[in-house]
Amino acid sequence: MKESIYKKIEITGTSEKSLEHAINNAILKASETVRNMRWFEMTEVRGRIDGEKTIQWQVTVKIGFALED
Numbered sequence: 648m649k650e651s652i653y654k655k656i657e658i659t660g661t662s663e664k665s666l667e668h669a670i671n672n673a674i675l676k677a678s679e680t681v682r683n684m685r686w687f688e689m690t691e692v693r694g695r696i697d698g699e700k701t702i703q704w705q706v707t708v709k710i711g712f713a714l715e716d
Contacts, residue, residue: 659705659707663703666692669706691707
């Protein structure tokens with residue numbers, strides 16, 4: 648079995664809809680320039696509040712990707 652080497656980047660995605668949507672926004676944007684993505688881990692969750700209402704989710708994720716040979 649071939650061994651792989653991985654690198655991680657950290658980015659923050661936002662969404663007015665949900666945490667999941669914020670994560671997907673971050674991954675979608677990263678996929679424009681990063682290849683071989685394999686996993687993500689949430690490191691921070693925040694949100695913006697307006698009055699008594701949550702108006703935005705902010706999720707920081709680390710995305711792991713395999714380095715090419």
